[in-house]
Amino acid sequence: MAELNKVARCYRCGAILQTDDENKEGYISPEIVSKYPEGLLLCNDCFKNERFNTEPKEPHFEESYQTILEQIKESKPLIAYVVDLFSFEGSFITKLNEMIKGLDVLVIANKRDLLPKDIDDEALLEYVAHRLRVAKLEVRDVVLTSSSTNYNIDLMYQKIVELSNNRDVYFIGASISGKSTLITELLKRYQNNTRKLITVANFKNTDLRGYKIPLTDKTSIYELPGTDIHNSLLSKVERVVQNQIAPRKEVKARKFNLHCNNSVAIGGLCVVELLSKTKTDISIYASSGVEVKMKRITGEKYLQSILKKKNIKPCSSRYTLFNEFDAYDFQITEEGSRDIGILGLGWFNFKGNNQTFRIFVPKGVYVYTTRAKVNYAK
Numbered sequence: 001m002a003e004l005n006k007v008a009r010c011y012r013c014g015a016i017l018q019t020d021d022e023n024k025e026g027y028i029s030p031e032i033v034s035k036y037p038e039g040l041l042l043c044n045d046c047f048k049n050e051r052f053n054t055e056p057k058e059p060h061f062e063e064s065y066q067t068i069l070e071q072i073k074e075s076k077p078l079i080a081y082v083v084d085l086f087s088f089e090g091s092f093i094t095k096l097n098e099m100i101k102g103l104d105v106l107v108i109a110n111k112r113d114l115l116p117k118d119i120d121d122e123a124l125l126e127y128v129a130h131r132l133r134v135a136k137l138e139v140r141d142v143v144l145t146s147s148s149t150n151y152n153i154d155l156m157y158q159k160i161v162e163l164s165n166n167r168d169v170y171f172i173g174a175s176i177s178g179k180s181t182l183i184t185e186l187l188k189r190y191q192n193n194t195r196k197l198i199t200v201a202n203f204k205n206t207d208l209r210g211y212k213i214p215l216t217d218k219t220s221i222y223e224l225p226g227t228d229i230h231n232s233l234l235s236k237v238e239r240v241v242q243n244q245i246a247p248r249k250e251v252k253a254r255k256f257n258l259h260c261n262n263s264v265a266i267g268g269l270c271v272v273e274l275l276s277k278t279k280t281d282i283s284i285y286a287s288s289g290v291e292v293k294m295k296r297i298t299g300e301k302y303l304q305s306i307l308k309k310k311n312i313k314p315c316s317s318r319y320t321l322f323n324e325f326d327a328y329d330f331q332i333t334e335e336g337s338r339d340i341g342i343l344g345l346g347w348f349n350f351k352g353n354n355q356t357f358r359i360f361v362p363k364g365v366y367v368y369t370t371r372a373k374v375n376y377a378k
């Protein structure tokens with residue numbers, strides 16, 4: 001009888017995998033095939049393109065933004081760098097960090113209200129300090145804020161006045177980190193003791209504009225437009241789904257005990273499977289508008305079934321086919337409390353114990369692993 005063999009194809013581009021000719025489509029190193037006989041495999045090209053997407057693809061830095069930063073550097077201003085505590089990886093931008101090194105920086109870690117209330121600020125400040133150390137970015141101070149609950153806005157204003165010390169202040173950061181809202185809150189407390197008016201400034205040699213708020217007769221607070229984050233799930237889904245995945249209030253942990261080959265769906269947008277034998281407790285942090293469910297089936301089966309039945313909220317009309325998703329395997333070598341995050345959607349926390357997770361996400365969305373952001377272990 002004829003034998004039917006499954007033809008191995010690249011998981012991403014669909015090319016038929018071959019080990020004979022490096023210069024032809026679908027080439028994959030023979031070692032990989034023998035190492036993962038049952039694995040979902042990528043051809044070498046896709047592996048290079050996708051697997052090494054382990055840094056957020058740098059937000060496209062408009063040249064104009066760079067031009068402004070170059071210009072403002074000369075006057076040695078105070079930089080008020082707004083980062084989003086919920087979406088930290090999307091708002092803490094390597095390239096921006098490099099550009100502001102050497103300047104006086106006040107980090108404003110915003111959206112404190114979205115993180116669990118029972119975590120102390122000290123722990124969050126330590127997390128930010130840790131990330132700053134890793135990025136080798138020295139800063140003058142860090143303040144945790146929330147425009148939604150008016151948390152520490154006075155303190156932020158006070159620090160800006162103190163640290164600016166008769167210099168200009170520039171609010172910078174990724175879009176949606178909350179710059180405009182913070183400035184609006186700041187304006188509620190602001191008293192203009194100068195002879196100047198609040199205006200909108202056009203930045204030289206660019207088409208960018210932003211608020212200019214006089215601090216003293218010689219100095220002002222400027223709001224720079226944000227830089228867009230293209231590899232966030234938020235920038236890939238339609239408006240209704242954006243509204244469901246962006247949290248508006250405290251995100252609460254949803255806990256699951258995962259066994260080998262069990263999978264958890266985070267909406268119809270991400271499926272997490274535990275590939276290794278070590279049973280693992282995970283706590284998922286995502287907007288309450290995102291349903292989270294577990295099934296005792298593989299991630300591939302679970303995702304296929306969700307795409308067919310659309311029985312979990314939210315599902316995006318832009319990602320309806322299995323091959324519109326990427327699959328990443330994360331082998332955890334670190335111990336201690338860890339996170340795996342999906343930019344724009346949230347993250348899950350677990351204790352590192354040599355696990356391997358497989359994560360399915362819409363193509364091009366950044367998935368990362370870091371030390372835990374929210375850590376209950378003392």
Ligand SMILES: Nc1nc2c(ncn2[C@@H]2O[C@H](COP(=O)(O)OP(=O)(O)O)[C@@H](O)[C@H]2O)c(=O)[nH]1
Binds near residue numbers: 114
């Ligand atoms: N939960 C929460 N949402 C915030 C906070 N600050 C801003 N936002 C929301 O984040 C989104 C982007 O804010 P915006 O100020 O326009 O960000 P910008 O692009 O940096 O100027 C808006 O939907 C705001 O309502 C905050 O402290 N907490």
Ligand SMILES: [Mg+2]
Binds near residue numbers: 180226
């Ligand atoms: Mg804005």
